[in-house]
Amino acid sequence: MKAPTLKAKVHVFLKPGVLDVQGKAVEGALHGLGWDGVANVRVGKLLEFDLDGSDPEAAKGELKAMCEKLLANTVIESYKVEVA
Amino acid sequence: MKAPTLKAKVHVFLKPGVLDVQGKAVEGALHGLGWDGVANVRVGKLLEFDLDGSDPEAAKGELKAMCEKLLANTVIESYKVEVA
């Protein structure tokens, strides 16, 4: 029998104030293509995966630990976790 | 006076058939750290920005155009847009 799984989402993004070089470049390119109304572009990472378990709260704790340990560079990045 | 702005979110991710080498590496690393219950890791991009305008539906149309033109490579990537 398959163990129950949860769907995990982890959003990793640069802390405010940290220069977002990707965002800056994308914004420049969008302006170049005529989309002048675009501003403050920030580019982050979204990781999605399956996680064994059935308790969303416990899973969130795990996800946070994964972020601290591996998924985010907490010197410059923040993260948000979601479980469904 | 400042023009009204909307908050745009664009999620770009690899299509199902495309090998996600980054996701695979993250998965391997998580397993290596003892999180064996993790599977099917996919790494995508989440772009967030301000967009001039007040009509969310019109904005979504714009966002789709941006994706088709620049933000996603539809040979390998899919996208979802959100406006708030």
Next chain:
Amino acid sequence: MKAAVLVFPGSNCDRDCKTAVETSVNGKVEMVWHQETELPSGLDLIVIPGGFSYGDYLRCGAMASQSPVMAAVKREAERGVSVLGICNGFQILCESGLLPGALLRNSGLKYVCKPIELTIENRTTRFTSAYGNKQTVWMTQGNGDGNFFADAETLKSIEDNDQVVFRYVENPNGSMNNIAGIINKAGNVLGMMPHPDRAFEEALGSADGAPMFKSLVRAAQAA
């Protein structure tokens, strides 16, 4: 031979390409800025050089493919002018739809710089005719996203039409079918990850890039 080398913000092999064309075939080379809407007339070759156009920040080649000059390149390509995209240039060609497929992150997730051996898979193209019956060539390559990908159907058609021009002897990045370089169906647009522009004289460790430019001169003279 009259050639144009495109220059995008972040191109860094533009001068290398110019030097390669000048040194190996004494060609005349004009540098063309990415915002130009027209290319010089009478070109035999358009080179899209390597580098990190726009920092490669969104996806390699994505932003460059949208630049004004690429619209002009598309028109010239349709008219049959030879187009050579090297490294970032290959990525730009795929992003702009001039070549099929896409270049993904290297399977090792790292930038890899090393001399590499390639088999010449199609020696009848206008880019490879001067290789004679040489079976393999050495060139260096350096990239983080050189992992060629195409869906099954596209891959089959690329293979069926002999569009694979170079294959890696040892695959450095996970490329499907060991593909290092492909050509379009019409046979005038070639994209490749390894650098013929860094292999045009023995002092650089290999001169195996030079015959590519010689082939193009031949093709230009025949035309």
Next chain:
Amino acid sequence: MSTTTSPAPKSMADKAAEYGLKPDEYQVVLDRLGREPNDVELGVFSVMWSEHCSYKSSRLHLRKFPVTGPRVICGPGENAGVIDIDDGQACIFKMESHNHPSFIEPYQGAATGVGGIMRDVFTMGARPVALLNALRFGEPGHPKTRRLVEGVVSGIGGYGNCVGVPTVAGETNFHSGYNGNILVNAMCVGLADADKIFYSAAPEPGLPVVYFGSKTGRDGIHGATMSSAEFSEDSEEKRPTVQVGDPFAEKLLIEATLELMASGAVAAIQDMGAAGLTSSSVEMAGKGGLGITLDLDKVPQREVNMTAYEMMLSESQERMLAILKPGREADGQRIFEKWGLDAAVIGETNTSGHIVLLHHGEVVCDLPLSPLSDDAPLYDRPWVEPAQEPQLHASEVPVAPVGDALLKIMSCPDMASKRWLWEQYDRHVMADTLSDSSTGHDAGMVRVHGTKKALAVTSDCTPRYVKANPYEGGKQAVAEAWRNLTAVGAEPIAITDNLNFGNPEKPEIMGQIVRAIDGMAEACRELAFPVVSGNVSLYNETNGIAIPPTPTVGAVGLLKDYDQRVGFNKVRPGQVLLLVGETKGEMGSTLYLREVFGLEIGAPPKVDLESEKANGVLVRRLIKTGVAKGVHDLSDGGLLCAAADMALASKVGLELKNPSDLDDHIFAFAEDQARYLVAVDEAAAHLVIAQAAEAEVPVAVVGVATGTDLIYAGLCVSLDRLRETNEAWLPAYMAGKA
């Protein structure tokens, strides 16, 4: 005159201490100003008088370096050193550390280190053509080391590759002494026309001051003072916002800067490095004996509500400050627009002798410039003669089977191949690379574009020698760099240095600094190898434990005809191996002792500068006349390891013998200096021996190239095995398997 003071709840004296000014230094500020400084002014003083900007602990001793020579166009004092490489061409280079930032955030720390050193070079008008990096990590088993290696290496590659400058050489060591303080020293080498060098001194009043590059954010505020302080357990927590590098912006900045210079619009120019806008504006005006007024409202800003203090101390990357010639703003405008750079005229030069800053229409800083430089603290810090390791006697050297020892040494972290690392560096962009980390040469070589000339570059230091005897170790670092250039056939010209030490307020550490500088200066003088630029990084200590003293030497040499270059990668079967230089059997502080027996003892090898010179001159002549077919200098691991390198790079077996009366293990692994392993055609061997005798250079036949094994004193190891041993460690370690 009126100055506004920002709300200051704390006393200014407290703040001064917090900003890193010592009480007596703050007193000087009060005396010179005749009043209390405000917050912004205090910030300006504290960064200008930081160790990083003022060199207050080292300046006195740096004066010992020879800094002139027939080829020196510009020595220390400018952004980088400049040497003459003939035909109206100049080479501009410098090395700089980014140790603290790299420990905190390895990717960005190393990346911005590379970016910063490139700016120092193109600021003077040079196009960067080569990068090097000297890295020292903690012991492999330390929990932080792997992540630091991973981050630093990808940061260096990520930045240099994108900008498009080849990384052609470097060095990498691992030692527990760096567990709490890694070293990331990056060097950049550039080319310019000798009559188009740009300097930072503002030439006249009334000229526009232009800011261009990326916008200013709150990055790395107080980076300069931070890099002048010791680490404690919690500095990772307290740190200010990390600087993030944007190599794409740097590439645009290079092109725009060189284009602006070519347009003839530039009167003076300076990159914004540590202490950003403060040091650049103060130095430009100060050096020119002028004054400067800046309107901070005009500074391109990335964030809202930045204070004057934040703008002046921000270390946001990829920014330049230029003083334009009269009426040339339009040239600037056109070029900055073309390259998509933010830019603004933010001020003007004048004759006031002051730096005046306006913010929101108010004067927020008004300081006389002269005290900032003239009264900068200068310390003759107390020092003691460092303890020295005693000379070892041959009888004290334990004996190991030569084969076991060789395999151990060739696979140890310091000697193991660094392929895993340098394959992440673009070594070929610019299409002028003749030799690099992968090719089997003692120095990286890049052509001077469009000519037959080439530059040879290397970076060297053997910290275990410096630790055992700072004076001899200092000499050795310079001598090894000179030897590495010589070994490829280049004429050694000049060096840059990066002095990495612990806390100079401790007399033992100050003793290391003083004696290492003495040794380096001595070697530079004897070898006619002046210092043209450099950088000092002190306070590399954590919880009171200092790094091994590490004065890294980056050196540049010139080949007039690169067809005459040589490496150790083309030795052919039948060629005879000659050992140039004397082997007395120096075993102190060798890799043999450390790697085979875990002993870090004994005086390091002495550097006899006279033989160094004589032997080098002979080797260079052998190269120039085409007699030397392969050359490798002898350094870490001695003769047998050099032979192993040579065999692997040339893919040919070597059969070695011991013609000396030293024991086999000593002859194999002694690290006597001033030696080279030279391969010549059999027919030429006697000629070389005669030439050497004439030059009074010791030379001995030590073997022949043949077969596919390395053979010596009962040892016979196949090249395949040797290669595997040498290649395996780093990739396995990085994969978590070693």
